[in-house]
Structures are given as C-alpha cells and as structure tokens.
C-alpha cells in the first residue's frame with residue numbers, strides 16, 4: 593500500500609513517529625510534510641498529498657496540523673478526496689468503513705502521540721464496507 597503523508601509545524605514530531613511505525617509495518621510512505629518546527633502555511637504541504645490521492649498515485653493519505661481542520665478543508669477541495677478529521681480510533685474505523693475516507697486528518701494539538709498512532713494504525717488497516725454506504729458516498733460529489 594502506498595501512503596502519502598503531509599504536515600505543518602504542529603505535526604512534525606508526530607509525522608516522524610508515524611513514518612517509523614508505518615515503515616516498520618512494510619508500508620511505502622512518501623513524506624510531503626515540513627521536517628521542521630518552524631512556522632509554515634499548511635496548504636503548501638497538503639496539496640501534494642491531496643493530489644497524490646486524487647490521482648490515485650497513493651492509496652491513502654495522512655495529514656497532520658494543530659486542529660486537523662485546515663488540512664481537511666484544503667484536501668477536500670479535490671474531487672476524489674474524502675478527508676476525515678479523526679480524533680480517536682473509533683472515528684477512524686468508521687471513516688473507512690462507512691465513508692471510504694482516503695485521507696485521515698489528525699489534530700496534533702488535541703491527541704496524544706499514542707492516540708495518533710492508534711488512529712493511523714486503525715485507519716490503514718480498515719476497509720470500506722460498501723453496500724448502503726457505497727450509494728451514500730457516491731452522492732457526495734457535486735459535479
């Protein structure tokens with residue numbers, strides 16, 4: 593599975609922990625985020641991840657900022673992206689099962705590193721259930 597990851601300065605520390613954990617599990621992860629704690633503008637680091645998922649170069653994406661909102665808003669401008677703001681593993685599981693979310697957005701300032709790892713591990717390991725949820729997901733697009 594190919595995964596794209598992106599973050600602003602609020603997510604750098606968690607990004608490194610996620611890279612290590614995911615690579616250990618054999619996932620191929622491409623890092624598009626900032627690698628420093630210096631203040632940056634989150635959209636600059638979201639667009640490459642969202643483009644990669646939109647164009648199906650990556651199967652899934654991970655985005656991290658302080659609240660998870662800025663990165664979600666940016667990513668969801670792309671037609672084929674369904675970015676879900678997830679603050680615990682149950683939400684992450686349902687975002688995959690019911691919404692077929694293909695990007696998980698993490699609010700780094702509101703979850704612990706342990707919770708962040710749980711959220712991402714659950715997200716990448718869970719599949720879309722299809723069925724009635726497929727019909728609903730197909731109705732999300734507006735054009």
Ligand code: RB5
Nearest residue numbers: 602657658659660661662
């Ligand atoms: C950066 O201070 C913060 O605004 C950003 O990480 C994010 O929370 C935006 O939505």
